[in-house]
Amino acid sequence: MIDTHAHTYGKAFESDLDQVVSEARLVGVERVYLPNIDAASIAPMRDAHERFPGFFRMMMGLHPCSVDEDLEEQLGRVEQEWNVRAVDYCAVGEIGLDRYWRKDNTDVQMQVLDRQMDWAVERGLPVSVHCREAFDALFELFEHRKHLNKELPTGVIHCFTGQRSEAERCLDEGFHLGIGGVVTYPKAGLGEVLRGLPLERMVLETDSPYVSPVPYRGKPNRPAYLVPIAAALALAMDEDESRVREVTQRNALRVFEPPMSVKTSLA
Template sequence: MELTDTHTHLYYLYGTPELASQMQRCFDNGVKYCLLPNVNSESIPKVLGTIAAYPNNCFAMMGLHPCDVKANYRQELLPIEQAISKNKIYGIGEIGIDLHWDKTTLPLQQEAFRIQTGWAKEARLPVSIHCRNAFDELFELLEEVQDGRLTGVLHCFTGNTEQAKRAIDLGLHLGIGGVVTYKNAGLDKVVTELDLRHLVLETDAPYLAPVPHRGKKNESSYLLDIAQKIADLHGIAVETVATTTTENAKRIFGI
């Protein structure tokens, strides 16, 4: 069985013994591939160092996280753009819109999103999109920039069925993580209505650990618990979930 974590920040552990420990637990649980979304200029060396240590298992994405979009965002984008030009990159991310922490930066976030989706389309790379408290704003932007060339994943999807179908219609797959295992989140009901061909798996480690690890730091090896939950919801074998979602991830990201 091969599982693919399409969104994990395990590179935060680069330079520590815990990275090797977590990677071994990934292998033990069938998690073979990990996509690493960059968040700002400071995280670039950690992403690149991790993929150098695990070149057959870890794959880099480069982008500026919306929470890191500040007044100087154009300067912050420069080293990210340079990293894209100098390294093998499998996606543009983590990009998006976040109105949970700071609504005042929305115009800056929107412009950063336009720039980075432009990179993605020009380079024929998928995007990994973060959206928090901003579905309406995000969909408006996606309708603006989608010209048939934009592909990728709406990561950590926690919306309703209507929002899921709208994202799919806009050319995106949905990244399903630990929230699907939360009793009162409602995501389980949405996932039950979705065909697996539209889904990929993710942990967003070290955040949003799935049940039975909720409340602890998340890690990519816990992807197996997410896959098992989706298998239970669809009444199919976990191996089928692993195979289908990994095939989706390979097709999207070209790994």
């Protein structure tokens, strides 16, 4: 299995990172993709990667919840990583729109997302997109880019929790859906939304340390918890668990390690 989105770095994981990695490997997690958050998370993310370079892969981007007063400084720091050490990063992320925490700066969030999508398109890299209560704005940005003849990047709508029509639109635009802990919540109804959609366009993720699946709610999430997520997705899709693990892993490699990449094979 591959965890396509986990913030498994920083203080919370410093002391038991060895254990987090070994228990993940033990249950069949072979690779974990680390999305960046802001200027302050770059060093801790790189530290975690340095400790387990074959297991972790890094993304670089500015999270929508970090779009604030110091935007130019934050975005400048992220852009500097792309200018100086682009080879270290396999995707632009975490980027996106969040209208759950903040509704008063959607325009700015859209501009920042647009600019980071440009970086992805220019470099031929995928994106990991956070979209919380903001599908209207996300689709508006898609239309805006098309209007300007600007390509959309490929990638993942991470922690997808939208409606059926939103899932279909994301697939139509070429994106994959990142399926996480929410698929294990009986009341969320995500399983019904996904049923019948192509498994070939889904990838697994934990969004560790957030969004812990049942039965680990209330505990910090970790990559080993992909197991109940894969099981819940299998149930929702009426598929074998082993097939869900296999297909989602293949999908993840196709999205994040395209053929021209030299880092294709699993360590």
